[in-house]
Amino acid sequence: MKAPSFAYERAESLARACALLHQHAGNARILAGGQSLIPALNLRLSQPDLLIDISQLNELRHITVTATELVVGALTRHADIERSADVKRLFPVLTQAAAQIAHPAIRNRGTMGGSIALADPAAEWPAATLALDMSLTLASERGERRVPADSFFKGIYETGMAQDEMLKSIHIPLPAAGTRSAFGELTRRSGDYAITGAFVTARKSGATLSATRIAFFGVAGQPLLARGAMAALDGTTGDAAAVARAQACLAADLDPIADLYNTPATKLHLSRVLLARLVAQLA
Amino acid sequence: MENAFQLAVKVNGADVAKTVEPRTHLIDFLRNDLGLTGSHIGCEHGVCGACTVLVNGEIVRGCLTLACQTHGAEVETVEGLTESGLIADLQTAFHQRNALQCGYCTPGMLVCATALLTEKPHATREEIREYLSGNFCRCTGYEAIVDAIETTAKNRAAGKQLAATNNAEAA
Ligand SMILES: Cc1cc2nc3c(=O)[nH]c(=O)nc-3n(C[C@H](O)[C@H](O)[C@H](O)COP(=O)(O)OP(=O)(O)OC[C@H]3O[C@@H](n4cnc5c(N)ncnc54)[C@H](O)[C@@H]3O)c2cc1C
């Protein structure tokens, strides 16, 4: 199908984009990579009056390392992350995850900010923000505010962003010494959305795990931290008994919902399998 | 025309200026306004890859890009690639290996393979399959397409080696 009619403006600055959002509150949509918004328009799931095209705002397309964090501009494309040497050195799980998002032609245009703003429960980046304890800078005419990812996702395609706000940048704290991480997802075909997927990170001193964080996607209405499983692994060596306890916790942690092809029981089982594989990779 | 947009874009090396509606997809602009019907339309929501074209040298979905977003950019389609002669070897390999039957997916496959051969000139069969995973073919079963791309990669590598040897001998 074809998209409905709408007005279009290419924003030449972040300030202009915020002003337009404010002026047309509720009736305008930000157009970043367009890889989710344009399909939604084509299917007429969305009918905005105005598209504010920010895809040319190069000030929002960068990957910067500071003393304490990696800052990723909202317009950084999936392909930019896949190819970044800094990302690969500091957060190899993000390099791996980028390669699992859709297909090369879509990764060339889709952005990390767009994926987080959309908050698709099956998407990789929203879960990554939870596992790596990221925070997000939101901008509007009223100014900027920084929010922890932990409190950003509210439900299916729902976030804590106000109608006149946009996502400006993503902040990832640099890993503490001894941090290990692993990423994995289960799909039927390459490029599909995951049946279940997860990021796991933990600090390792000797063989003991601490500060374990496990974020799942594709199982519930929003990406979520598996807090029970995290607690079950902390203070252990990630041995078979600890993994079994963590796997048992997933029933309450995830409470999976069915998708078109998979029942909640399938999703729970596969999430348990995946968790064991990822914990083994922390070794 | 509602919300008319004055578009200036380079298509296959030629400057084009046209008035478009913002809702016009790049693929419809190429096919309907410019008559470049080499690129095809399948699903119109990013899944099949039939509409793959190059924008500033990168492959994109023509059905998930608005024509007005390419204002100031360079677009290349299978017609441009064909005329330049740059993919003649790839096209010959597709023909020889039977890598097309109905041909509906072929323009998208050729454009995608062009990007792959530039990015990963020594791609393995596994890498070729992965890179093409977003391009559907309902006829060939893919094996022949992978064969054709692998053959082209090998021939290009051998050709380069031959050229390097010849240069060394000439020097
Ligand atoms: C065939 C196909 C397969 C896919 N597979 C996957 C997959 O496996 N995993 C995955 O994660 N994704 C997948 N995607 C989606 C893809 O990753 C999108 O690129 C991404 O979800 C959205 O990013 P975008 O830049 O394209 O955003 P857009 O489509 O431009 O925007 C998406 C939404 O976010 C809003 N928005 C965008 N940027 C901002 C901002 N900076 N501030 C505020 N709001 C903003 C828009 O208004 C819109 O509502 C797939 C897409 C397709 C077509």
Ligand code: FES
């Ligand atoms: S028509 Fe564009 S991907 Fe199918």
Ligand code: FES
């Ligand atoms: S040759 Fe018919 S779809 Fe590929």
